[in-house]
Amino acid sequence: MKVGAKKQLFDLPPNAELRFEVEEDSGPIQIELSSGNAEYFGTELVLKRNYTFPVGAKGAIFTYHGCQLWVIGKSEDLYTKDSPTMNIYINLHDALDQMRRKAVETMNRGPRVLIVGPSDVGKSTLSRILVNYGTRLGWTPLFIDLDVGQNEISMPGTVSALCITQPVDIEKGYDTKNQLVFHYGHESPTENTKYFNSVVNFLAECVNFKCEMSDECNASGVIINTGGCIRDEGYKCLLNVAAAFEIEVLVVIDNELLYTKFQNDLPLFVKTVMLPKSGGAVQRSQEFRANSMYMNIKKYFYGASNELHSHTCDVQFQEVEIYKIGAPKLPASMLPLGVILEDSDMKLTPVSVSGSLENCVLSTSFASTRDEIMKNNVSGFVAVLKVDTQKQTMTILSPEPRPFSWNILLLMDIKFSEI
Template sequence: MSEHQGRGQDYSLEGDSELRFEIEQKDAKVVVTLVNGFAELFGTELVKKKKYEFGMGAKVAIFTYQGCVLHVTGKMDVCYISKETPMVQYLNCHAALEQFRMEAEEKDRRGPVAMVVGPTDVGKSTLCRILLNYAVRVGRRPLYADLDVGQGAIAISGNVATILIERPASVEEGFPKTAPLVYHFGHKSPSGNSVLYNAVVSKMAEVTLQSLNGNKRTKSSGIIVNTCGWVKGHGYAHLLHAARAYGACAIFVLDQERLYNELLRDVPSSVHVVLLPKSGGVVERSKELRHECRDQRIKEYFYGNARAPFYPFSFEVKFQDLRLYKIGAPPLPDSCMPIGMKAEDNKTKVVAVTPTPALIHHVLALTFAESVEDDVIGTNIAGFCCVTEVDMERQAVMLLSPQPRPLPPNALLLWSELQFMDNHT
């Protein structure tokens, strides 16, 4: 059933089934209303008679345990009802985590750390959202850690981030992104600098595990960890590193038996490794679409969206006032290395960057570190700006920033390979 349009249509769903639809056209708009019964989207309950609006790029699966009627208007590329859904298994995973939480609460121990792993486009961030929503619906306050630098569910791509989840995600917007803890990585894949990636993951794990002790409810609620879709070779080594850094007690493997068996072999027997099917509604995205999603996230960081527009600032900064650095120096041959220094040390070295025209469109991270003598890698990020112009004659750059001029005193900016063409009108 494709290209539904007109005055709308009612879909009657039986228990344990879901309505799936996708929207690919620009400016397309689909409105869904729950007429009767009970339904949820990725763990967030739908309110009866309330209109929910979805636009281009939406891939939606509305699930019901008991049956419901949904009224849908608008134009979709794909729309169907499916009885084949893994939601019951996902609910069982939540129930198992809840057992761990109750035990942790009784004994005043740290709650469960669950990692969600699998190749790209199997629904890892969707499963994280479902587990987090179910947790807050029973009164928990879990942390959500996002290690997927390729897409970035919390901060923009090229960073790892953690956020406290206190209420269910909004159906249309997802979780609020207020006050995240963000660490700069600066590449779209861990392969950009494996040593640095492991260092920032370790740092974030250390800080978030310590922070659990500050609040009793969060301590017993634990952490849900989303990971990258790179699961072979060095990518697999990164997963093992993250599992050790966070002390994961459960690893949910989506749709890959080989990865499941490798983890069973390589993680301690005390870690529960569970193989889960992906949802039939999960669709593989092309490289172009993944790039578009990255761009959209950066654009939303600066400009917001139709529901909550932001108005960023543009201002000039002279080269002499621009304290710009990158983490990771080009490799040196062993013969040129200082005695006792290893090549790995180069991967985490903070190096000054001289502004050139090549800097245009690059996203820069503003760190809370005030000097290169500080622990730049282990210091979190205050925000981002983007270079929209480089004027070599005037020795100045133009920055797009959520905050007005000037940059904070002693502002230290970190280069990132991510680029954003600011063509917003």
């Protein structure tokens, strides 16, 4: 932070929050809790500690009992506001806590919560608040992120699971050391719904196995975040999620029609709850979403504060096998008589290395053979920086140096180029 940076003191009354958005031309800001108690999406702030929020950050510091906050740095979009929705959210948390306690008493499983709604209504925020409140009481909930466009745990184009053992770090985000990630490859579930549902079903099997092996995780329950595709095929995907994870609580944010449809289509034992969106939730532009995706990918390779050092390596074409899931569909009229149309959505298709791979992100697979690919989680990601067809090499950005622990790569629609 620059010497002599602007410093403002905000005095927040009970049940209020300081909302902020760090614009590109203002640079990062720092926020310090001077007195009282406050939290950032459910994580408590430490008194007298500076927290840095980088360019592009949007958030809110909330207080139940009142507090004073110092803000250091320039930010035009900075204001205080009452936040009645937080009391609604904590009531939901209290209900989940009661379900967890009952699960311990009956040796049953804890609440499985699915959070749905349109884009930009605060689904990821509510998910983070609920897992943070759970861990602050000693629970270890499983957080599942099925938002393939703006994934909080892993790379865009993936579905992921993470056991939350402590509140999420305010500056670094989720601790992803023990994440379980599966390749999907697209930014929307409707790009290939059959494959998306298949990946979700397999992830649900893994979650069930984890709960069977751990009484603590089983009682703590599951919080599932989703993307904003809620119509037509997107809605059918959400119904599949509900069935695969055997949810008991459905939270619909800010959409009465969606709430009514789920009430009609889900089993009676599922508790369906309608919640308003937070006043701080605003519509995000395509430019903001693209930048958020870029920063998410950059964070994977370089860390939240550029503390990581990825490696640039040249890889011979013959050293790796590259595949994508799904192939163009052929009209039935083009098939020979008597030939059955192949399931193109689930087809594993080899990819030839060419200049079109430049700036593409690829998943690295734990699979050792082609037959294992569809049911293996990913071990990490690489980005293709350059392809040299004459030398038959491609230059990749990788978090690990040679020798690599993989030789199978899965192509994604996600792009990343270093600026």
